[in-house]
Amino acid sequence: QSALTQPASVSGSPGQSITISCTGTSIDVGSYNLVSWYQHHPGKAPKLLIYEVSKRPSGISDRFSGSKSGNTASLTISGLQAEDEADYHCCSYTGINTFRVFGTGTKVTVL
């Protein structure tokens, strides 16, 4: 099972919106609404931003939103802020061997 494909890096200016893609296949992202997204500042614990494609846990800003089309899930960060500079990881359930697969990770830079 290969990792989900994410762009290595995405950048934007403060206040802008950016979108991070997470491309899988028909046996993972394409078949299940079980995609989650995590924000990870180096040296800290990863933080859940989105689960089940588009749901936000309590306490997560509505600047973060998730969606899915076909085999590709997306995370959009609107109103980009300096504190959003971090690594972002997607994760999906896969029907093969009932295990989970993460994305390759995306570094977000706020210009």
Place this chain on the structure above:
Amino acid sequence: QVQLQESGPGLVKPSETLSLNCSVSGGGIDSDYWSWIRQSPGKGLEWIGDVHFIGSITYNPSLKSRVTISLDRPRDQFSLKVKSVTSADTAVYYCARGPSGYYYDTWGQGTLVTVSS
């Protein structure tokens, strides 16, 4: 608020067994899924496996032959063992809680394990 904390040796010799514990505070392990995830240098996260509170366990097939995850309910801990380690097992290891097993809402800070002689 549940908190997780990994503990264990930071250096393991090749061919030996890596052993880590995850202590759960602020709530017991009598519900949810309890997982291990790692990140090798310069790479993305990799799911290792998880154990459901009733005891069922699922492993990443690529690691299954070398990995054991177990629960210690009395101590509110769960553990990871990876045998016959190589340099490819050098990574930051995270423990995490999964309410449904499909996403992880609470993570430990992570612990770096280096495999080297």
